[in-house]
Amino acid sequence: xxxxxxxxxxxxxxxxxxxxxxxxxxxxxxxxxxxxxxxxxxxxxxxxxxxxxxxxxxxxxxxxxxxxxxxxxxxxxxxxxxxxxxxxxxxxxxxxxxxxxxxxxxxxxxxxxxxxxxxxxxxxxxxxxxxxxxxxxxxxxxxxxxxxxxxxxxxxxxxxxxxxxxxxxxxxxxxxxxxxxxxxxxxxxxxxxxxxxxxxxxxxxxxxxxxxxxxxxxxxxxxxxxxxxxxxxxxxxxxxxxxxxxxxxxxxxxxxxxxxxxxxxxxxxxxxxxxxxxxxxxxxxxxxxxxxxxxxxxxxxxxxxxxxxxxxxxxxxxxxxxxxxxxxxxxxxxxxxxxxxxxxxxxxxxxxxxxxxxxxxxxxxxxxxxxxxxxxxxxxxxxxxxxxxxxxxxxxxxxxxxxxxxxxxxxxxxxxxxxxxxxxxxxxxxxxxxxxxxxxxxxxxxxxxxxxxxxxx
Amino acid sequence: xxxxxxxxxxxxxxxxxxxxxxxxxxxxxxxxxxxxxxxxxxxxxxxxxxxxxxxxxxxxxxxxxxxxxxxxxxxxxxxxxxxxxxxxxxxxxxxxxxxxxxxxxxxxxxxxxxxxxxxxxxxxxxxxx
Numbered sequence: 001x002x003x004x005x006x007x008x009x010x011x012x013x014x015x016x017x018x019x020x021x022x023x024x025x026x027x028x029x030x031x032x033x034x035x036x037x038x039x040x041x042x043x044x045x046x047x048x049x050x051x052x053x054x055x056x057x058x059x060x061x062x063x064x065x066x067x068x069x070x071x072x073x074x075x076x077x078x079x080x081x082x083x084x085x086x087x088x089x090x091x092x093x094x095x096x097x098x099x100x101x102x103x104x105x106x107x108x109x110x111x112x113x114x115x116x117x118x119x120x121x122x123x124x125x126x127x128x129x130x131x132x133x134x135x136x137x138x139x140x141x142x143x144x145x146x147x148x149x150x151x152x153x154x155x156x157x158x159x160x161x162x163x164x165x166x167x168x169x170x171x172x173x174x175x176x177x178x179x180x181x182x183x184x185x186x187x188x189x190x191x192x193x194x195x196x197x198x199x200x201x202x203x204x205x206x207x208x209x210x211x212x213x214x215x216x217x218x219x220x221x222x223x224x225x226x227x228x229x230x231x232x233x234x235x236x237x238x239x240x241x242x243x244x245x246x247x248x249x250x251x252x253x254x255x256x257x258x259x260x261x262x263x264x265x266x267x268x269x270x271x272x273x274x275x276x277x278x279x280x281x282x283x284x285x286x287x288x289x290x291x292x293x294x295x296x297x298x299x300x301x302x303x304x305x306x307x308x309x310x311x312x313x314x315x316x317x318x319x320x321x322x323x324x325x326x327x328x329x330x331x332x333x334x335x336x337x338x339x340x341x342x343x344x345x346x347x348x349x350x351x352x353x354x355x356x357x358x359x360x361x362x363x364x365x366x367x368x369x370x371x372x373x374x375x376x377x378x379x380x381x382x383x384x385x386x387x388x389x390x391x392x393x394x395x396x397x398x399x400x401x402x403x404x405x406x407x408x409x410x411x412x413x414x415x416x417x418x419x420x421x422x423x424x425x426x427x428x429x430x431x432x433x434x435x436x437x438x439x440x441x442x443x444x445x446x447x448x449x450x451x452x453x454x455x456x457x
Numbered sequence: 458x459x460x461x462x463x464x465x466x467x468x469x470x471x472x473x474x475x476x477x478x479x480x481x482x483x484x485x486x487x488x489x490x491x492x493x494x495x496x497x498x499x500x501x502x503x504x505x506x507x508x509x510x511x512x513x514x515x516x517x518x519x520x521x522x523x524x525x526x527x528x529x530x531x532x533x534x535x536x537x538x539x540x541x542x543x544x545x546x547x548x549x550x551x552x553x554x555x556x557x558x559x560x561x562x563x564x565x566x567x568x569x570x571x572x573x574x575x576x577x578x579x580x581x582x583x584x585x586x
Contacts, residue, residue: 266487267474271476274481291523292526368547369554
C-alpha cells in the first residue's frame, strides 16, 4: 500500500486477447527488470465470446475453462516475475479462475519455485441457477426460452486492488473489465480511493491503451506506404508508466519491433470507444474528449487531459446462449470467365437451397465490405475477375438443415460450373448474446487466497 | 490559384481504426496533420458517412469531435448484421470498415498537398477509376 509512490508505477501487458502470441511476455519482463522499481505484468485474454467458449470447455472438463494458452503464456516468465517482485494480474481465469490458480500453483511447484501467493477473484460468474431471477428481472421471458451457456458481469478493479493489498503476487480473475486489470494495481500501489474519479479515469485510459497488447505499439496498424512499422514480425508489447496522479506515458519492451507514435496511440485510444466524453467502465466514467498526446521520447507517448466522473450504478452483464448452427462453404474458380462461373455456382446454390437465407461472397471481387443481404454485391455489375473464391454462409436452428449447405457446396464438384476446386465446408455451433445492466449491489465480489480456499476445501 | 482544390481519397488526409461492440461499429478518423482537421470537420459529416455506408443501412450515425487529437470518432448503429455472434460475414467484427470509409473522396486546398500522406502518384488510379 502506497509505498514509494513518488516513483512511477510500471505496468506491462503481455496479451491482448485469447490466442495472442505466447512469446510476448519475455521482452516485457526483461524491460521491467532492467528498469527496476515497482512493476506489474498483466495479461488480457477475454473478448465478448471468449467466456462462453470457456464455459463450454468447463462443462466438458471441470478442471478446464480457463485460458487455454495460460501455461504457454506464463511459464516462460513466471520464475523471473517472482524473483523480481513483478506481480501478475490477469483475467485468464475466464470461466474457471480457481482451476487456473491451481494450475499456476502446480506449475510453480513443478519448476521448483517457492509457492506464490495466488488470489482468486470471484463473483462475476452469474451462470448459476441462483442468479436466474436477477437476470429474469432484466431480460424478461427471453431467459426462459434461451439455452444459457454463460452469464458474467463485467466487474471492476476493487477486488483486484484488495487482493494486492493483502499481498497477492498473482491475481487470477474472470470477467474483469479490460482496463480494470491496470486500474487495480494502480489503486493498490498509490492508495487511491474508489471515488478518486480523475485518477481512476487516467489509469483506466492507460489500461485501455494496454489492453490490446501490441495494438498500441504498431500492431494492427501497418499500412505500407502510409503507416510503415519497423520489424512488424517482432512487434513489441506495451509498458505504461503511471504517476501518482494517474497520468501515463506509453512505451514498449526494449529490443522489440514496432513503434509507439502519436498515430499508433491515437488509433488505440479511440478503439472501441463510443462517446469520448463517457467511456463507461465498472470503475469510472472516463472522459477523453479533451485528451492530448505528446511525444516524450523515442517510442514514448504521454497522455494528458483525461477527466473522470462517478462510476455507473449498474454493471453490464453478458448472457451467452446456444444459437443454432453456422454453415459455411467455399469453392474456387480461376482463369478465363472465373467470375461468371462463380456467379453461376452461387445461382445454383440459391436454387438448390431456396429455404435457407444465403450470404454470398465473391472473394477477390467483393466480400467482407458487403452486408449479409448482399446489397453491395448486387449493386456491382458483373466483372471479369480471373481468380475468385465463392463463399456462402447460412444459419439454421437445426443442425441437419444447416448441413444441407455444406453438402450442396460439395456437390458443385460434379454438378456445378466448370473448373471449380478447393471445396471447404464447416459447421459451427453458434452463440448468441443478450446484454443487460444489473445493480452493482446484486453482484457481490470478493477474493480469496488460494491456500485459504484449499484449507476450506 | 490560391483557392484551387484537389480531390483525394480520405486516406491521404486521415487514418483510422474500426472497433465493435455488439451490432455497433466505431470508426476513428484521425487527421495526418492538425491543419487537415478542419477539412475533416467540414466534409466527413454524419450525413456523408451515413451515405457512404448506405448499403449497410445504419440506424444512426453519430460523430464525436476530439480537437486535441485532431480526430473524429464515428459510431454507426446496427451496421454489423447483428455483430460478431450473428453476422454471416467472414469479417463479423467489421474490422475492414475503416478502410471503406477511408475511400471517401474529400477535397483539400491545393496548398495543403504537402500535408497529405502517401505517394501522390497512387491517386491517379483511384481518381480515374
